[in-house]
Amino acid sequence: MRIDYPNFHRAISLFLLSCIPYIAVSQHHNVSAGYLPPSDPLVQQNLSEWQDLKFGLFMHWGTYSQWGIVESWSLCPEDEGWTVRRGPHAQNYFDYVKAYENLQTTFNPTQFDPKKWADAAKQAGMKYVVFTTKHHDGFAMFDTQQSDYKITDPKTPFSSNPKANVTKGIFDAFRTDGFKIGAYFSKPDWHSDDYWWPYFPPKDRNVNYDPTKYPERWENFKNFTYNQIEELMTDYGRVDILWLDGGWVRPFATIDTTVEWQRTIKVEQDIDMARVAKMARSHQPGLLIVDRTVPGAYENYVTPEQQVPSEPLDIPWESCLTLGNSWSYVPNDSYKPARQVIHTLIKIVSRGGNYLLNIGPGPDGDWAPDAYDRLKAVGEWMALNGEGIYSTRTVTPDAQDRVFYTQHKDGRNSYAFLLSDDDSDLLQLPSTLQLTLPGGKPVKQVEILGLGKVPFRMKEKIVEIVIPNNKRNHVNLRYAAAIKLSH
Incomplete structure (x- = not known):
């Protein structure tokens, strides 16, 4: 079943086409500032292997695919192009949140076939995958024991399907095809009462209370985050990359005031990355950790978003870019031609980076046919020319x-x-x-x-x-x- 507001999907599609440039601009920052190379030999080895792979698959997928919107962002009470709400509940924020969270009760992606995705990505010449195990909305695409807001909960129709734990299915299928495995995980969780405390209304993307004033509540959130990450590190086989998003959850001292979105961070949001990293690597030795936009020991490579650096960088980096106009599924999205994907790959690799290409699965659990067509064409080119891409440097x-x-x-x-x-x-x-x-x-x-x-x-x-x-x-x-x- 799919919620279908009149003209909702068409309006969202047109809206997304107009706002994508602003999404890219909002993320700009000096990605090289403060980079520290890892000292752990196993991490160094994994990082060198990852730099050889060059081409990876990114997938943003969640209940939001049913509405064809910008992932979780319409829940964020900020006045930005990518946070605009659409549909019959748009005029009342709290009604909208309730309708959004109710998407859990209609999410039933019966066409989900991770082997089909893995085979298509392998044929395209991709060598690693990063999947959104949990976006900012807090909906877990894995069988977490920390929350019932998840795909495997009985409230979700797909929970009765043998493939309900989609994160496990994706990781297993891609690992079988020789891919390195990356777990995207959002540090902020807008569904958690310990991040957006119901006592206060949310003000923006940040925690809606002062963690230094309510330390017990923040400690609960830190433990919740730690426990969910530990589940991903222990129950899902070999994981090579922990790709952490939501860079506003960070030590206050690391804020770069030259970056507009970081100036909105008004309170301390330190989740103790040293503790998280120690735990994660105890289960996954050599794990790459990508604490995006937070320079230091836990950003093992940097991730410019929707942009390609104009010059070579002398640190490990990866451009994450969309195949369509949106990170997540949008009906009738426009996909970049294979020529553009290949030209972008060549430019990225010549400048020393990796290319993480995003495809958003639809609410039925499959990609649009155009996505398969693009990957097929890219794969035919890579079969002839890939030796000049893989294991290369500037x-x-x-x-x-x-x-x-x-x-x-x-x-x-x-x-x-x-x-x-x-x-x-x-x-x-x-x-x-x-x-x-x-x-x-x-x-x-x-x-x-x-x-x-x-x-x-x-x-x-x-x-x-x-x-x-x-x-x-x-x-x-x-x-x-x-x-x-x-x-």
């Missing part, structure tokens, strides 16, 4: 006009990706192509991946490649050509 130069460079971490091979025009999938190679030598290293062989070796000549720090006519318009030249330079 090299100088990282870019030259429409050419972007990567270098295998062992230094033996470099790759130059020549991108198609932004409005064309097809690529016609020139008869000759001059490339700056990556890292200044001489070249002993040149190969266009999927097409074979090509002749070349050296000119000081330039390699001039001669491309035969029979290879300039080849059927394999879609989106971008990868030119392998062996040193």
Whole structure:
């Protein structure tokens, strides 16, 4: 069953298209400031392995998919583009909250098939997955024992399905396909009486009381958070990444007042990350912890959102970007073409980052057909050109006009990706192509991946490649050509 307000979904879809740029802008911050590399050798090893993977899948999914809205954000009493409420209860905040929480009683994603997702992501060349086990609304997509606001509670129709514990199903299916496993978890919980205490109305995204004035209540919330994370670390097999969102829950001393949204934090919201991290790694040795936007020991890599840094970063990083216009499911969403996904992947990798591409499952438990189509096209390109993506690092130069460079971490091979025009999938190679030598290293062989070796000549720090006519318009030249330079 699905709640269907008249014109609700169309209005939300149009609204989301208009507000996405503001969502991206609101998250901007200096992602490199205060970064501390991990000292634990197991974490260092896991981090290096993660940097080799380059391409991952993100999934935002919850009861909110039934309304096709911006995840939990309409519950937040802030006057922002992405918090606007729609539907018959929009004019009364408390009626709206009640209707939103009642979505639990209609959530029944009977088409849920995590193996289908894992197979599609693997074919696309993705190597890790991050799934929203709990967003800010507090609805757990796993079988938590700390709350009955969860997918496995009898109030949720899907609870009687053998696949009801969707987090376990997703982690198991993707792990079987060789993926590293990431658990997204929201530190704030707007359903918890110990975060938004019913004694006070919520004022904004932050805790609605002063934790220093009511320390026992805040201690209860800290323990609730700790216990839920411990469940994820003990009951769901090997977990490689704990991806913590909701950066306003942080020690007050870490606030960056140059960032607009951080200036709204008025009280101490320290949940004792040292205690959480120690517990989590006792169960999951080498676990990467991503305490987003909170610099220090518990942000093992940084996560620019809906943006790609314009220059290489010298720290581990990951751009998280949406395939559609929204993080979560929106009816008739517009999905980026495969060309744009591939060009973005190349730019991210040339600058030393990973690409976490988000797809929002629908209320029926499946992706839109367009999402599968995009992944199929990306996968066909990756099958030919992936060796220039995986296990690579930055090299100088990282870019030259429409050419972007990567270098295998062992230094033996470099790759130059020549991108198609932004409005064309097809690529016609020139008869000759001059490339700056990556890292200044001489070249002993040149190969266009999927097409074979090509002749070349050296000119000081330039390699001039001669491309035969029979290879300039080849059927394999879609989106971008990868030119392998062996040193």
